[in-house]
Amino acid sequence: MSEKTENLVKVTIDGKEILAPGKLSTIQALWHAGYPRVKSVGCLEGVCGSCRIMVRRAGSTDVTMELGCQTLIEEGMEVSFLVFPTPSHHTYELGEIRNSWEVQAHFSRIFPEADHCRNCHGCTVSCPKGIQVERGVELAVKGRFREAGELFVECVMCNFCMTACPEFIAPNHVGIFARRVTAYFHIRPSNLINRLEKLRRGELQIRDQ
Amino acid sequence: MAMQGIPYSEALRNYSVKTFREPAGEVQEPEQLLRSFHPDYYPGTTVTLRVGVNRGDACHHQLAEVLQADARIDEADLAGAAIRETDVLVIGGGGAGCAAALVAARAGARVILTTKLRLGDSNTVMAEGGIQASIEKDDTPQMHLDDTLRAGHYRSDRRLVARMVADGPDVIRWLIQQGMQFDLDKYGDILLRRAGGTSANRVAYYRDYTGLEMMRVLRESVTNSNIEVLDYSPAVELLSNEEGHCGGAVISSLKDYSYTLVKAKAVIVATGGIGRMHINGFPTSNHFGATGDGLVLAYRLGAGLRDLDSFQYHPSGLTWPQHLAGTLITEGVRSAGAYILNGQGERFVDELETRDLVSSAILRECAEGRGVEVGDDIRGVWLDTPGLELRNPGTLAARFPKLIQLGKRSGIDLYHQPLLIYPTLHYQNGGVVIDENGCSSVPRLYCVGEVSGGIHGKNRIMGNSLLEIISFGRRAGAHAAEKSHRRGHKKVSIEHVSNLRRELTLAEMPMEKQGPALFPECAKFENDSDYDGLRRNRKGRP
Numbered sequence A: 001m002s003e004k005t006e007n008l009v010k011v012t013i014d015g016k017e018i019l020a021p022g023k024l025s026t027i028q029a030l031w032h033a034g035y036p037r038v039k040s041v042g043c044l045e046g047v048c049g050s051c052r053i054m055v056r057r058a059g060s061t062d063v064t065m066e067l068g069c070q071t072l073i074e075e076g077m078e079v080s081f082l083v084f085p086t087p088s089h090h091t092y093e094l095g096e097i098r099n100s101w102e103v104q105a106h107f108s109r110i111f112p113e114a115d116h117c118r119n120c121h122g123c124t125v126s127c128p129k130g131i132q133v134e135r136g137v138e139l140a141v142k143g144r145f146r147e148a149g150e151l152f153v154e155c156v157m158c159n160f161c162m163t164a165c166p167e168f169i170a171p172n173h174v175g176i177f178a179r180r181v182t183a184y185f186h187i188r189p190s191n192l193i194n195r196l197e198k199l200r201r202g203e204l205q206i207r208d209q
Numbered sequence B: 001m002a003m004q005g006i007p008y009s010e011a012l013r014n015y016s017v018k019t020f021r022e023p024a025g026e027v028q029e030p031e032q033l034l035r036s037f038h039p040d041y042y043p044g045t046t047v048t049l050r051v052g053v054n055r056g057d058a059c060h061h062q063l064a065e066v067l068q069a070d071a072r073i074d075e076a077d078l079a080g081a082a083i084r085e086t087d088v089l090v091i092g093g094g095g096a097g098c099a100a101a102l103v104a105a106r107a108g109a110r111v112i113l114t115t116k117l118r119l120g121d122s123n124t125v126m127a128e129g130g131i132q133a134s135i136e137k138d139d140t141p142q143m144h145l146d147d148t149l150r151a152g153h154y155r156s157d158r159r160l161v162a163r164m165v166a167d168g169p170d171v172i173r174w175l176i177q178q179g180m181q182f183d184l185d186k187y188g189d190i191l192l193r194r195a196g197g198t199s200a201n202r203v204a205y206y207r208d209y210t211g212l213e214m215m216r217v218l219r220e221s222v223t224n225s226n227i228e229v230l231d232y233s234p235a236v237e238l239l240s241n242e243e244g245h246c247g248g249a250v251i252s253s254l255k256d257y258s259y260t261l262v263k264a265k266a267v268i269v270a271t272g273g274i275g276r277m278h279i280n281g282f283p284t285s286n287h288f289g290a291t292g293d294g295l296v297l298a299y300r301l302g303a304g305l306r307d308l309d310s311f312q313y314h315p316s317g318l319t320w321p322q323h324l325a326g327t328l329i330t331e332g333v334r335s336a337g338a339y340i341l342n343g344q345g346e347r348f349v350d351e352l353e354t355r356d357l358v359s360s361a362i363l364r365e366c367a368e369g370r371g372v373e374v375g376d377d378i379r380g381v382w383l384d385t386p387g388l389e390l391r392n393p394g395t396l397a398a399r400f401p402k403l404i405q406l407g408k409r410s411g412i413d414l415y416h417q418p419l420l421i422y423p424t425l426h427y428q429n430g431g432v433v434i435d436e437n438g439c440s441s442v443p444r445l446y447c448v449g450e451v452s453g454g455i456h457g458k459n460r461i462m463g464n465s466l467l468e469i470i471s472f473g474r475r476a477g478a479h480a481a482e483k484s485h486r487r488g489h490k491k492v493s494i495e496h497v498s499n500l501r502r503e504l505t506l507a508e509m510p511m512e513k514q515g516p517a518l519f520p521e522c523a524k525f526e527n528d529s530d531y532d533g534l535r536r537n538r539k540g541r542p
C-alpha cells in the first residue's frame, strides 16, 4: 500500500500544476508537492470554515464553493483558494432585546435586508454543508426562529452564502441570530436552575484543602 | 521495535459482529501498565531544562527545544513598527480567549484580541464530546472535584480544581446567555453523559458538535462587541517594562507583513495546545495552529511552567486510512457502549477506564503482536462500531452524525466494518503555573485555557477542558479589567530577549532554532517568500 502503487492525480492549485496521490485533500496535495500554505488552513476537519476554495472539475464549466480540507483532489481539477472571509456589517447585542415578544421587531431592525430576499437560491447553492439557507432566511423573516436555527446546526460560518447573496442579507448571521435568540430566551433547564439555586444558598460546599 | 501484528485482511476475516463479548476486567497494576507503555515514559523522552525559571526540571525534549530556542525578532525588527495602546490584550481566539475578552470588555476595559489565523480557528471549535458541570441531582461539585483529582493521579492544584468545579453550573448558564444551545430532554432539562473514569453523568453536549456550537456563538458575541479583533496576526514576543512585568506583545501581521507593538496594562495568553509539535512522533487531533507558542512566550518572560513531561494521548484516533491519521473519534462512542478489540477479536481493557490507561493498553496490544497491522509501520486495534449498532440499533445515526461523515471519507461502512484506531496526541496536560484568577508568576501576565497547567494533573477527563477555558477565561477577563484603571507603562521593550540570548550562550546551547514555531513544519512557513517581510533582519544576526 505504499505510494508507488497508488494512482497519482494531476491538479492545478492556485496556478501550480501538482502531481499527488488522489486520496489527499487539496491542502495536503499542496504540502505534499512542497508548496508552503499557511493562510486558509485551520482545523483540517471541516468545522472551522477557514479553507474556502473555488473548484472547477475536468470537463465542466461549473464552479463550486467547497472546503479545501474536505475536498479530495481529482484528475484535471482546478482549485483556487480564497482568503480572509469578510465580517458582516450587521451588529447587535442580545442584551438589548428586552424580552421574547420583541425579537421579531429587533430582527427587522438588525437585518432589514432579509425582507428583500429574491429567492435566487444563491446562498443554498453555495453552501458546502448542504444547508437550506434560503429557507432559513424565509423562516426567520416570519419570526419562526427556532425552526430557522435548526437548519443551521452544521453551519461552519465559511461565509460562502454571504458572498453569494445579492441583497447583502448575511444569511449565515441570520441563522446564528435565530439559534442564539432561541437559547437566550427559551433554554431554561430546571436541573441547571435548581443546581444554581443550591449553590447560591451555599448548600454544596467543597472541601478545597 | 514492536512485534509484527495480525495482517489487516486476516484480522478483518476473523472479525464478526457479536452481541456479547467477554469484558476485560479491571486493569491489573495500572502504574506498571503506564510505566511500560505510556509514551510519557518512553526512555529518553525527557531532558533537563538548562535555561530559564524551570532550570533543572524534567521536560519533554521536543518542548525543551522550543523553550530554549532563540527569539524570532530583535530590536532592529521593531524600528518603525506601529505602536498601539490598550487596557487588555488577549492573545488567542479560541474559547478561553473569547471568554476572557468578552468579560473584560463588558467590565469596561478597552480590549484588543489578536489571533494567529481566523477568529475561532482553534481546538475549541473541534471539541465533540461536551463540557462537564455537576448538574444532576445525585451529583455534586465535590464528586466532580474528587473525580478530577483521581483521574489526574492526584497531581492537580486542588485549589484551581475547586474553583473550576464550583463555577461549572454558572459556566453553562453563561454560555446559554451568549446564545449557546445544549441537547435537552423532552422537559427541557440538560442531557448529561458520562466521561471515562468518572462517577456521575456530568457531560453536557450539543450533538457531537459541542465545540462548533460554542465557538460560533462566542465568535458572534466577540465580533458584535467593541473588542477590536486582529486576525491573521500571530504574537511573536511579549513586551516587558522596566520592572520585568508584562507590558504587551509584538504582533506580526500575515496580511501586511509588518510588526505592531501593542502596549497593554494586562496581557491574557490563551494560545491553546501543542498537538502540532507531534510529540514522540504521534499523529494529532489538534488544529493547525496548536504549536505551543504561548508556553514559549510566557517562559521567556519568566513565567513558571509545570508538568512539561505529561501529555494526553486520546485512545481513539483514526489510524487507517493514512491520510486521515490522527483524526479524533469522540469518547462519546465508547460512553455509548462501543468495545475496543484486538486483532484476535478480544476486549483487553475496560473501555471506560481513564484515557491514559486505555491508550497504554492499546499500545501494549500493538507492541506484543496482538494489534492489527496494515504495513508501513501502521498498526492499531478495532473500534467495534458494528457491535455497538447491533446492541443499540439507531445509535450511530442519532448521536454521531460527524462520525458517520468520517466513515464515508474513510471509505469504511461503519455499520459492518470496525474502524482501526490508535492513540492520537490530544492534549497538553501541563502548562503555565497560574492562580485562581489565571495570573502567572509574572505580574500582569495571565494565562488561561490549554496553555495553563495545574488543573488536569497527569491526565484529563473528557469535558473538563471546555469547562476550564470558560471558567478561567472569565476569571482572568474580570480580574484584568479590574486592574485596567492603573496607569499605563512608561517604557516597554524586548529587553528580556537579550537576557535569554545571554543565558543561552552561557549554557552553550545551540541558537539555530527560533521560536515560537507559529506553524507546523509541513506548512513550510519559514520558506514561504510571501512572508519575507517578517524576516528582514534574520540573516544579519550575530
Ligand SMILES: Cc1cc2nc3c(=O)[nH]c(=O)nc-3n(C[C@H](O)[C@H](O)[C@H](O)COP(=O)(O)OP(=O)(O)OC[C@H]3O[C@@H](n4cnc5c(N)ncnc54)[C@H](O)[C@@H]3O)c2cc1C
Binding pocket: B091, B092, B093, B094, B095, B096, B097, B114, B115, B116, B117, B120, B121, B122, B123, B124, B125, B126, B127, B128, B129, B130, B131, B132, B210, B211, B233, B234, B235, B236, B270, B271, B272, B273, B285, B286, B287, B289, B290, B291, B293, B294, B328, B426, B427, B448, B449, B450, B451, B462, B463, B464, B465, B466, B467, B469, B516, B518
Ligand atoms: C478534536 C478535539 C476534540 C476535543 N473534544 C473535547 C471535548 O469534547 N471536551 C473537552 O472538554 N475538551 C475537548 N478537547 C480539548 C479542548 O477542545 C481544548 O483543550 C480547548 O478547547 C482549548 O481551548 P483554548 O481556548 O485554550 O485553546 P484553542 O481553542 O486551541 O485556541 C487557541 C487560539 O490561540 C491561537 N494562537 C496560537 N498561537 C498564537 C499566537 N502565537 N498568536 C496569536 N494567536 C495564537 C490559535 O490559533 C487559536 O485560535 C478537544 C480537543 C480536540 C483537538
Ligand code: SF4
Binding pocket: A126, A127, A128, A129, A130, A131, A133, A154, A155, A156, A157, A158, A159, A160, A161, A162, A171, A172
Ligand atoms: S450556511 Fe453559509 S456560512 Fe454556514 S456553512 Fe453554509 S455557506 Fe457556510
Ligand code: SF4
Binding pocket: A116, A117, A118, A119, A120, A121, A122, A123, A124, A133, A134, A137, A161, A164, A165, A166, A167, A168, A169, A171
Ligand atoms: S442569496 Fe440572498 S437573496 Fe438569494 S435566496 Fe439567499 S438570502 Fe435570498
Ligand code: FES
Binding pocket: A040, A041, A042, A043, A044, A045, A046, A047, A048, A049, A050, A051, A067, A068, A069, A070, A156
Ligand atoms: S480547515 Fe477548518 S474547515 Fe477546512
